Amino acid sequence: MSTAVIRRPRFDISLPGAWRYWHRNATVFRRIWLLGIMAWFAEPVIYLVAMGLGLGKYLERVQGVEYIEFIAPGLLAVSTMFGATFSVTWDAWFKMERVGVYHAAINTPLSVEDVALGEILWGATRATIYGSAFMVVATGFGVFRSWWGLLTLPAIALVGLVFAITGLIYTYAIKRVDYLAYYWTLFITPMFMFAGVFFPLERLPDWVRAIAWFMPLYHAANLMRSLMTQGEPAAALSSALWLAVVAVVLLPLPLRMLRRRLVG
């Protein structure tokens, strides 16, 4: 009898579809944003105040600027990273595994790829919201020293996109929610500490810098610093390029992973 091998096109993406799923997330966020934003946005601000003003009092200038001016761009990158990561780890997991938001969406004309792409774009959006909120606070501390700082907003969006993609790859790979904690302890926290947010890596051994080069947050912090305090467009461009290449290379992965996970 008929045993035709049945293959669907590899990718089935529609931008309006992704946008509609993005809109679902935005609608829910509008209802509940105050509940979540404080926790995730307050943390980098606390670091900024405590380290920048507290610890900063005892330190010499770092790379020619006040300590708070040194850490503010890095913490802006961190704030953005947190925003994206929270959205694509706990939040995405909950929608996918617990409350059936994904299944409800793919029973409509939306494809699996639309949902994954919408999730990424939403993660980047949420990161941009968190990053911008931090930027507003940081501005109050007078940390912008260059007109290149006007490009900070698109830079935030790019950083948010990268962390939305990496986080979602992890979330779509794991089978149990408990494993999400490892993403934070093995990926996010080490970057937070060792990617050049709190201290420059210049005087550290080469191998430390070699490892840091592979950390997205290292490039994100450099990007923000080049724009906000150093005013070095060439350095900013090279960091932005690193992030953009990573985003483009990794983007298809979560889309494919979600199809395998939900459709088989």
Add this chain to the structure above:
Amino acid sequence: MDKPAVVARDLSKTYDRLVAVKSISFDVPTQTCFGFLGPNGAGKTTTMRMISCSMPPSAGELSVLGMSVVSEPRRIKSRMAVVPQEDNLDEEITVLDNLLIHARYYGIKPRVARPKAIELLEFMELAEKRDQEIRELSGGMKRRLMIARGLLNSPELLVLDEPTTGLDPQARHLVWDRLRSLKRQGVTLLLTTHYMEEAAQLCDRLVIMHEGRILVEGSPREVVQENTSPEVVEVFEPEKEFQPQLEALSGFAQRVERLADRWLFYTDEGDLVLEKVRGMGLPPGSAWLRGGTLEDVFLSLTGRGLLD
């Protein structure tokens, strides 16, 4: 006569090693209610998922609303709707927002979606709940909201996977009533259930599936007529001394089934068998006559053993 809403030919689905659906063929005529019956693990849900384009078939052909599920999933999904077995409403937002967000998935503009959503909430008797959060709804209300959500795109085909499992009788009858009303409006309904009464109440045609295959197909009446005796005499907890006499009655029955607490005589001559049983002097009320049912067919075809 319109083309069937769903056409399946030699449709199969294999997961890793397990063959969940084994080369089944069926047609679902438009504007009817078509039921898939079967115990857990029979392949009903897998079949529904293939029809709703959320899982590709492993082999065979499957077309829905005249289009192949493999090549046209988006177009099919825009003209059908699925009410899955488990409620998957958005817990964090209100009833009305749930409908508006879902309507957006279909590309329905808010100014069209809003009146439509309100109309559907009225249809499912949820109008007063529109601004409540999902967690404040009872199980029956959630189910009704799931059905309301499934009607947003005015589907030609509505797939319902066990639509009334877990509902109380009031809620169940309300759902049945609404489904019948949809059928009158020309919607083709496709449902799975393991409530035989639900199938008898709603379905124009049905199939009984077991272990990935279709065992019988027809209208509920045909299926009963062709697969079980017209009458059944049940004898409740007979004393041991009556057993030889009861065994002697097997000649009057097509089939005799002995369960832990009762004997069942599947027969064409119910009155005669009942009279003979009563003549043995069993306590009054311990034997009675009833018509053959879909449940009899179901159990005789799929067995009484637990299946999962």
